[in-house]
Amino acid sequence: MKQPFEAVVEHHATTVLRVCRSMLAVDDADDAWSETFLAALRAYPDLPEQANVEAWLVTIARRKAIDVHRAAHRDPLPVAELPETPTELGLPGVDDTGFREIVLELPERQRQVVTYRYGAGMSYSEIAAVLGGSVDATRRAAADARKNLRKAPSGVSRQEDEHG
Template identity: 60%
Template sequence: MKEPFERVVAVHGALVLRVCRAVLGVHTDADDAWSETFLAAMRAYPGLAEEANVEAWLVTIAHRKAIDVTRARRRSPLPVGEVPDEATAIGHPDGSDLDLWAAVKALPEKQRQSVAYHYLGGLPYDVVAGLLGGTPAAARRAAADGVRQLRAHYERVDAREGEGR
């Protein structure tokens, strides 16, 4: 028997938000994609097979919603003269890893998505490849390149901090 949908949200909500933020950045668009993900999931949940991988299913929905948000963002005018809402602390509990989110956001799109889906979403490379349109080897390479760039970023940060001492 499937678990209640409320439990699905409680168990997987933070993971889905981390994936949305990794793809869209830490702002309200990611929060909107999170909400849209769970609205769509709630509608489809009764028809989901009991043996389905709920986590992978939710990450797939989140990926599609993030693409929808990206497309909508391209069509929308940018507001001016308004102070943006502050991002919540969900996904970065003490707020100290905002630099990490910025570093992930700076990665090329395929690398950012591969890192998000594999390392944050826990999806195997064949599923990541299906989401991004490519081979598992290409998804693995993009994730490895993204992680290498993140490591290089932090090596530069550590070197700058060491010089300031």
């Protein structure tokens, strides 16, 4: 049975980053890492179940490292195999500017809690461990933040039902 792609990222993220860093400078390596996993995600449903996932990822990573290097530099990176067609670099962001603008107006503590809970998907206890303070205080800060967000014209919550 095929694993969720998240498990692939979890198991091989470090290896792929090391491969990219062995061929490129750190910033370029980050680009190659992202390009590698994006390409892998695209192709993943068609990957045979018996395939050696790590070998597959390392192959993609080598090709992407060459692409990134070629995009950033004129001089070719000497390699044994011929590169594939270069990818188009660039990762367009998601349009969540409205939400971010409203969040930016929250008091600092509330803004941090909201960012960690809804931006990073963390639990209250994980947030408390990062920010300090008790789990209850973190929970209260989140509740206060949600109250403030509901007052905002286009807050995170789409329903106006604070009487519940």
